[in-house]
Amino acid sequence: MAMKPEDVLRAIAAARGEAICIPTMTTAPAWREIAPDDVSVTCVGFMGGASAMGLGLALARPDRRVVVFDGDGSLLMQLGSLATIAGAQPRNLTHLVFKNGVYHTSGSQEIPGGLQVDFVAMAKGAGYRQAYAVRELDDFRKRLPAMLTDPGPLLVELHTGLADKTPMTARGGLPFDRQVETLRTKLVKPR
Amino acid sequence: MAYDMLDLLTGGNRMPESIPAPLIIDTLKDTFREARQALAAEAQEPSRHQHLGWVLSVPDTHQKSVLAALDKEQALRVVTCATEDEATTAAAGLWMGGEPCVLMIQHAGLYASINTLRGVALDGRVPVFYMIGLLSREKDKAPRESRHSMVRYCEPLLDTFGVPHARLEGPNDVHLIPEYYRLAQKRRGPAAVLVGLETL
Numbered sequence: 001m002a003m004k005p006e007d008v009l010r011a012i013a014a015a016r017g018e019a020i021c022i023p024t025m026t027t028a029p030a031w032r033e034i035a036p037d038d039v040s041v042t043c044v045g046f047m048g049g050a051s052a053m054g055l056g057l058a059l060a061r062p063d064r065r066v067v068v069f070d071g072d073g074s075l076l077m078q079l080g081s082l083a084t085i086a087g088a089q090p091r092n093l094t095h096l097v098f099k100n101g102v103y104h105t106s107g108s109q110e111i112p113g114g115l116q117v118d119f120v121a122m123a124k125g126a127g128y129r130q131a132y133a134v135r136e137l138d139d140f141r142k143r144l145p146a147m148l149t150d151p152g153p154l155l156v157e158l159h160t161g162l163a164d165k166t167p168m169t170a171r172g173g174l175p176f177d178r179q180v181e182t183l184r185t186k187l188v189k190p191r
Numbered sequence: 192m193a194y195d196m197l198d199l200l201t202g203g204n205r206m207p208e209s210i211p212a213p214l215i216i217d218t219l220k221d222t223f224r225e226a227r228q229a230l231a232a233e234a235q236e237p238s239r240h241q242h243l244g245w246v247l248s249v250p251d252t253h254q255k256s257v258l259a260a261l262d263k264e265q266a267l268r269v270v271t272c273a274t275e276d277e278a279t280t281a282a283a284g285l286w287m288g289g290e291p292c293v294l295m296i297q298h299a300g301l302y303a304s305i306n307t308l309r310g311v312a313l314d315g316r317v318p319v320f321y322m323i324g325l326l327s328r329e330k331d332k333a334p335r336e337s338r339h340s341m342v343r344y345c346e347p348l349l350d351t352f353g354v355p356h357a358r359l360e361g362p363n364d365v366h367l368i369p370e371y372y373r374l375a376q377k378r379r380g381p382a383a384v385l386v387g388l389e390t391l
Contacts, residue, residue, distance in 0.1 A: 056284020
């Protein structure tokens with residue numbers, strides 16, 4: 001049975017330490033509730049941008065782990081980011097792809113290729129240091145510490161069901177500019 | 192002095208000139224040096240990097256001599272991106288982490304990434320600084336009068352989105368690079384300089 005995205009997020013919240021997290025689309029509402037005070041920024045309104053934002057943060061702050069919560073439909077929108085990330089080789093970047101085979105936010109239309117799309121093969125082909133798939137929550141929990149410490153760039157394809165909420169059914173949260181400002185303040189620490 | 196003003200004063204007889212790559216690179220280094228000093232004064236967290244700043248590039252024919260020279264440059268780190276969307280969003284990540292950067296792209300890439308400019312740089316109030324090459328711009332025409340749509344629409348598009356911009360029409364205009372970099376920081380939003388002719 002596919003993992004529940006909320007269960008995956010709860011496990012990450014418990015283990016993430018000082019990692020900077022970047023949710024996008026359907027992981028955003030749940031992450032807001034699970035980790036309300038997190039060092040994170042949510043990518044909604046520029047679908048596909050989470051991976052590159054993670055890259056920028058990872059390059060800026062090599063002392064911090066950066067964890068991107070990407071979606072399969074989102075990653076397809078900027079698939080070239082796999083090569084860009086692999087080219088830059090950020091050792092501190094973990095790229096989690098929540099794979100459900102549909103554009104959940106816009107009404108669950110199937111993504112091109114549906115569940116057949118193999119992001120593990122794509123990431124390996126692009127040049128990620130590691131890429132693998134996880135299908136069971138127990139296995140995810142077991143491998144999570146390594147996901148947060150192994151040298152990146154590292155992609156994990158997570159076989160999940162649909163989240164309970166989407167950005168369309170659960171609007172809210174800080175406006176994007178305030179999220180950006182808040183994260184910068186936490187990272188740069190103005191005097 | 193901006194091209195349009197000089198154009199006015201000289202009755203339109205000023206012809207644009209190509210800018211040597213080393214001059215652009217030295218100006219970028221000075222710009223980033225100043226940015227790092229400003230950040231050091233503002234922030235408690237020190238930079239984790241020895242180099243001065245980042246160049247996010249989707250290779251641009253117009254600025255290829257600059258990109259070639261950057262290959263040998265240690266003080267500026269180049270990240271080649273597959274798309275301008277990625278470059279814009281990565282720039283936001285770098286800025287949140289306290290790092291100075293510039294995007295080197297061409298006008299066609301600006302058109303391709305306009306939703307990201309809107310969603311990230313404008314809505315997120317991120318000071319993304321662009322150097323945009325006007326590939327195919329005719330030497331004897333203002334870009335708005337170009338017969339090439341990719342040249343002609345660039346400045347109007349930036350105007351539509353309220354992005355301040357200026358043209359580098361020769362070596363005397365490189366002062367616009369730090370000025371527009373600072374302007375982006377001050378306004379907390381995107382700003383651009385347009386590279387009028389292919390760099391040397």
